[in-house]
Amino acid sequence: MNAWTMAQSRRQQGPAWLLAASLAAGAGGARAATYLETFSGPLNPAVWALTEGGNSLSITGGEMVFARTSNDTSFLRFVPALIGNFDVSFEYRLIDWTSTYGSGDRLQLDVHNLLPTSRGHAVGRAQEGGTGSGSHFGVVDNACCTFSSPGSSTTGALRITRAADIVTVSYRDGGSWQNLGQSTADARDMTLNFTAYIHKGFAPGTEYAIDNFSIWAEGFSQPVPEPASGAMLAAGLATLGWMARRRRRPAA
Numbered sequence: 001m002n003a004w005t006m007a008q009s010r011r012q013q014g015p016a017w018l019l020a021a022s023l024a025a026g027a028g029g030a031r032a033a034t035y036l037e038t039f040s041g042p043l044n045p046a047v048w049a050l051t052e053g054g055n056s057l058s059i060t061g062g063e064m065v066f067a068r069t070s071n072d073t074s075f076l077r078f079v080p081a082l083i084g085n086f087d088v089s090f091e092y093r094l095i096d097w098t099s100t101y102g103s104g105d106r107l108q109l110d111v112h113n114l115l116p117t118s119r120g121h122a123v124g125r126a127q128e129g130g131t132g133s134g135s136h137f138g139v140v141d142n143a144c145c146t147f148s149s150p151g152s153s154t155t156g157a158l159r160i161t162r163a164a165d166i167v168t169v170s171y172r173d174g175g176s177w178q179n180l181g182q183s184t185a186d187a188r189d190m191t192l193n194f195t196a197y198i199h200k201g202f203a204p205g206t207e208y209a210i211d212n213f214s215i216w217a218e219g220f221s222q223p224v225p226e227p228a229s230g231a232m233l234a235a236g237l238a239t240l241g242w243m244a245r246r247r248r249r250p251a252a
Contacts, residue, residue, distance in 0.1 A: 035224050037213040039064050047224060049077040055196065063093070063209035066196050068105060078192040082111065082162075084218030088192055089159035095207040097127060097154070103200035104128050106137070107208055109158040111167070111190040121183055121190075123158045123169035127206065128199065138169045138180030147180060162186070189221060 035047070039059045043050060050057060054070035066074065082088070092107060104127030112120035122139040126146065137146045153174040161168050167183040194210060215224075 032216070032218050033220065033224060034214065034216040036215075038062060039211060039213075044225065047079055049079055051075050051077070057196075060209075063211045064194075064213075065095070065209045066107070066207065068196070068198075068202060068204055068206035071198050071202050073195065073197040075196065076194040078215060079222075080224050081189040081191055081221035082215075082217040083189050083220060085161075085163050086111075086190070086215070086217040087159070087161045088213075088215045088217075089157055090194065090210045090213040091157045092125065092155065093209045093211070094125075094154040095209060096205055097208060098203040098206060100127060100201065100203055102128060103198065104203060105196065105198055105206045107158075107210070108193075108195040108197070109160055110139070110193050110195055111160055111162075112193075113188045114191055119183075119186065121160055121167045121169055121186070122195075123160060123171055123180060124195075125156065125158070125171075126199070127203070136171045136173070136178075136180065140167065140169060140181040140183045141186075145181060147178075162190075 037043075037048075040062050041059075043059070051074060053072035053074040055072060055074045056065075056067040056069060057074055057076065058065050058067075064076065088109065088111070090109060097105075106124045106126050108122050108124030110120055110122035110124075112122075119142050120139060121141075124137055126135045126137050128135060135146055137144060139145075156171060156173040159170045159172070159177060161170075165185040165187045167186055168179060169181055170177045170179045172178065192215065194213070
């Protein structure tokens with residue numbers, strides 16, 4: 001059964017499947033799951049750790065909007081670690097992206113282990129004018145390679161995947177996904193971040209937005225609640241309790 005057929009089957013099963021899914025999610029345990037953050041409401045502190053770093057990171061109009069007001073690094077960290085294979089990405093929209101030479105902002109999607117000597121894997125959009133104002137860059141095994149953007153689009157997407165322990169960084173800028181590089185084998189549990197930082201100098205007033213932060217992994221280091229899954233779980237448990245009490249009720 002392919003993914004589309006499975007999705008159709010689940011829709012046909014309706015509330016019964018939804019209840020079972022909510023109970024399974026609440027039961028927890030490392031298992032394959034997808035978390036999609038659309039920034040349509042307050043961030044769940046059990047899922048996200050937000051550090052503004054003297055800048056502004058706010059949810060506005062269904063996007064996470066970053067505004068540069070200092071040279072500090074800001075980041076949005078996904079709290080559960082990624083276990084096994086994963087596929088993570090987000091879309092971005094440049095609002096005020098002033099070109100500079102040899103410096104400027106970088107918006108980055110990265111995964112890394114928390115050890116001090118950890119290798120990291122990252123992909124981002126650079127503001128540096130030295131390689132073109134729309135350049136993208138890839139970081140694999142801590143070796144950085146810079147690539148010029150295929151165009152000057154103000155929208156795009158960044159993506160990092162792992163399959164069979166090989167991490168791949170890629171981007172999309174108005175077209176298909178472009179592969180920037182692959183790592184050597186790396187099977188460690190990984191921490192996921194959106195990072196906004198500067199390289200050398202910076203231009204105050206830089207502003208951009210990210211949206212549709214999609215996170216799939218074979219497993220997470222802790223249960224990852226979907227939006228409103230806590231309410232769904234409570235409702236499911238209440239329904240099961242009501243059914244159990246009804247079965248115990250003596251016949252008239």
